[in-house]
Amino acid sequence: MALLETISSPDDLKRLPAEQLDALAEEIREFLVAEVSRSGGHLGPNLGVVELTIAMHRVFDSPSDTLVFDTGHQSYVHKLLTGRQDFSGLRTRGGISGYPSRGESEHDVVENSHASTSLSWAEGIAKGYRLRGEERHAVAVIGDGALTGGMAWEALNNIAADKDLPLVIVVNDNERSYAPTIGGLADHLAMLRTNRQYEQVLDWGKDKLTRTPVVGRTAYQAFHSMKKGAKDFWAPQGMFEDLGIKYLGPVDGHDEEAVEQALRRAKAFGGPVMVHCITQKGRGYEHAVNDLADQFHGIGKINPETGLPLEIAGRSWTDEFSDEMVALGAARQDVVAITAAMMMPVGLQPFADAYPERIFDVGIAEQHATTMAAGLAFAGMHPVVAIYATFLNRAFDQLLMDCAMHRAGVTFVLDRSGVTGPDGASHHGMWDLALATLVPGVAVAAPRDGAGIRRALHEAVDIDDGPSIVRFPKGSVAEPVQAVAEYEGLDVLAGDVADDVDVLLVSVGAMAETARTAAEKLSAEGRTCLVIDPRWVLPVPDALVALAARAGTVAVLEDGNVAAGVGAEVARVCTEAGVATPVLRMGLPKEFIQHASRGQVLDAAGLTPDAVVERIRERG
Numbered sequence: 001m002a003l004l005e006t007i008s009s010p011d012d013l014k015r016l017p018a019e020q021l022d023a024l025a026e027e028i029r030e031f032l033v034a035e036v037s038r039s040g041g042h043l044g045p046n047l048g049v050v051e052l053t054i055a056m057h058r059v060f061d062s063p064s065d066t067l068v069f070d071t072g073h074q075s076y077v078h079k080l081l082t083g084r085q086d087f088s089g090l091r092t093r094g095g096i097s098g099y100p101s102r103g104e105s106e107h108d109v110v111e112n113s114h115a116s117t118s119l120s121w122a123e124g125i126a127k128g129y130r131l132r133g134e135e136r137h138a139v140a141v142i143g144d145g146a147l148t149g150g151m152a153w154e155a156l157n158n159i160a161a162d163k164d165l166p167l168v169i170v171v172n173d174n175e176r177s178y179a180p181t182i183g184g185l186a187d188h189l190a191m192l193r194t195n196r197q198y199e200q201v202l203d204w205g206k207d208k209l210t211r212t213p214v215v216g217r218t219a220y221q222a223f224h225s226m227k228k229g230a231k232d233f234w235a236p237q238g239m240f241e242d243l244g245i246k247y248l249g250p251v252d253g254h255d256e257e258a259v260e261q262a263l264r265r266a267k268a269f270g271g272p273v274m275v276h277c278i279t280q281k282g283r284g285y286e287h288a289v290n291d292l293a294d295q296f297h298g299i300g301k302i303n304p305e306t307g308l309p310l311e312i313a314g315r316s317w318t319d320e321f322s323d324e325m326v327a328l329g330a331a332r333q334d335v336v337a338i339t340a341a342m343m344m345p346v347g348l349q350p351f352a353d354a355y356p357e358r359i360f361d362v363g364i365a366e367q368h369a370t371t372m373a374a375g376l377a378f379a380g381m382h383p384v385v386a387i388y389a390t391f392l393n394r395a396f397d398q399l400l401m402d403c404a405m406h407r408a409g410v411t412f413v414l415d416r417s418g419v420t421g422p423d424g425a426s427h428h429g430m431w432d433l434a435l436a437t438l439v440p441g442v443a444v445a446a447p448r449d450g451a452g453i454r455r456a457l458h459e460a461v462d463i464d465d466g467p468s469i470v471r472f473p474k475g476s477v478a479e480p481v482q483a484v485a486e487y488e489g490l491d492v493l494a495g496d497v498a499d500d501v502d503v504l505l506v507s508v509g510a511m512a513e514t515a516r517t518a519a520e521k522l523s524a525e526g527r528t529c530l531v532i533d534p535r536w537v538l539p540v541p542d543a544l545v546a547l548a549a550r551a552g553t554v555a556v557l558e559d560g561n562v563a564a565g566v567g568a569e570v571a572r573v574c575t576e577a578g579v580a581t582p583v584l585r586m587g588l589p590k591e592f593i594q595h596a597s598r599g600q601v602l603d604a605a606g607l608t609p610d611a612v613v614e615r616i617r618e619r620g
C-alpha cells in the first residue's frame, strides 16, 4: 500500500503523477478486498468505482465542490481518498460508517442510504452555491439502479430546465442494481452503451485534430458538432439530451484518464452535464464479478482467497416468508408479488421461478410499486409488495391515499423491520409501525417466529377490504415460541388470563423471548404477570383493552419507534375506552440510531429483560 498510504487528502491525490494512478487503483482494490472480506459490506459496488472516484477527486475540489453519492454504499473509495483508511471497524459501533458520514469528514454530505435522492440534493446544492455567487460545482454519482427511482426523474426534469447550473451527473452504469437493472431506462442505457463506436470515432477525431494547433481544435469542435448529427444518424438521440441535459459518453469507467477527460469537459461546460460511465460491479475481484446473484453487492465475512462465506447464516425470517410465498402462489391464483429491485434480498426469487408471470420487479420504485399494487387489487388480484420496512417510508402517501383510502386488498411484507444494525440510521426499519398507526383500515401483523410468518401471510392475503402488513426483522429467525393458551385471538405466552395481574406484558413480534424472560424475573419478585402476543398488533384488539383494564400496569415491547408505535396506540385506545391503567411504552427512541449490531442497539434502547424489569420496578 505504498501509494495509498501517501494519500490523506484529495490534494495528495492531485499531486500524484498520472502514471501512478493505475498502481494506486490496484492498491485500493487490494485494500477493499482485504478489509471488506474481514468485516462484510458493499464490496462489489466499491470495486466498481475505483477509477471513477479517483478521477472525480482529481478534477473537482472537494469539499469546495460537493460530491454526492447516491445511496452512499459505494463511498468507501471516497473515504480512502479523504483521510479515512482505518476500516477495521467498518459498519460496527464506533467504527467507520458504511455510508457517507458528516461526523467523519467535511467531504461527506448525504448520509441517507435511500436511493435516488442524489440529483435532488445536487440540484439544491448547485442552486444554492450559484445564488451565493460561489463558483462551486455539485457532482452527483448515481447508479443505473438508483436512476430508476422516481425522485431521480423529478430532479432531471428540473435540472434540464436550468441551462447554466454548475452540476455534473456521473451515471455509474454497471448494468445492475442487485440483479441486472430492469426497465426502459436500462434498455436506453444499453442502447447508449452500444454506441461505443460513437465515442471511438470521437476519440479518433480528438486525437488527430487536436494534435494540430488552433485549426485542429476548431475543426475538432466542428467535428464534434457534426458527430452529434452523425450520432442522430447512428442512433436515436439520447433521451437525456432530448430532455436538455448535455450527455457525455459512454466512457469506460475503468479508464481513469478517459473519465478525467470527460469530467474536465463537463466541469468546463458551464451547465448541467451527464457523464455516462460504464463500470463493472466487483471489478478486479473474480469472485465478485462471477457472482451471478448480485456481484457481491453486500457481503458478510468471506475468505478473500475463495470468496466463500466464513459465517453460515441460519434459516432467516426471509426464508420463512420466501418458502410460504411459493406455497401461497400454488393455493391462490390471484396472488401476485412485487419487488423494488430486490428480488433475492426480500426472498421472492423462488416465487418468481415458480410463477414468472405473477412477479413484477419495478426497479427502485417503491412508490410506483405501492400504487401499482392498488391497481392490481382493483383488477381482482391480491398483490404482495415485498420491500424493506425502511423503504415503506418513501411510499407512505401511496399506502395511505391509494391503498387504504380505496380499501385495496394489498399485502405489504416488510422485511428488515426494527433494528437492522450495520447499515445505520436510514436503514433501521423502525418507522413502519408508527406510520401504520396513522393509516385508517390497515391491519398489521408482527409474527414472533417462522410459524407466525406463515400463518400471518395466509391471514393477510384473506384481507381484501384494505391493506395488510406483515413485518419481521433481519437475520436468523427466532426459535419457535409456543403459546400456552389463546384468548380471543391473542396468543398467551405466559400466565393465565383468568387472573387480574400486576403487569400485562404485550409483546410485539420478535420481542416475545424478551417479554417472557422479563415476566419470569418479575414473577420471581412476587409480581403477577400475563404475557400476550396479539399477533395482529394493529388495530389494537378489543381483547387486549379488556385485559389492560384488569391489570395494574401495561408494558408494550416493540422493535419500533416508541414515539408513535403500537405502545402509543395501545395507550390512546385504552384512554378512549376509559381504561385508566398506565401504559409503559418500551421501544426504540425517536432518534437516528447509528450503526451497531442489533443486540447493541436493543441493549442501548432498554429492550432487554433486565431493562424491562427495571422500567417496571420504577413504575412501582
Ligand SMILES: Cc1ncc(C[n+]2csc(CCOP(=O)(O)OP(=O)(O)O)c2C)c(N)n1
Binding pocket: 045, 071, 073, 074, 113, 114, 115, 116, 142, 143, 144, 145, 146, 147, 172, 174, 176, 177, 178, 281, 297, 340, 341, 342, 364, 366, 391, 394
Ligand atoms: C429507496 C431504496 N430502495 C432500495 C434500496 C436498496 N438498495 C441499496 S443499493 C441498491 C441497488 C443500487 O443499484 P445502483 O444504483 O445501480 O448502484 P450499484 O450498487 O450498482 O453501484 C438497492 C436496491 C435503497 N437503498 N433505497
Ligand SMILES: CC(=O)[C@@H](O)[C@H](O)COP(=O)(O)O
Binding pocket: 071, 073, 113, 297, 298, 345, 416, 420, 423, 474
Ligand atoms: C445499501 C442498501 O440499501 C442495501 O444494500 C443494504 O445494505 C442491504 O442490507 P441487507 O444486508 O439487510 O440486505
Ligand SMILES: [Mg+2]
Binding pocket: 143, 144, 145, 146, 172, 173, 174, 175, 176, 177, 181
Ligand atoms: Mg448499478
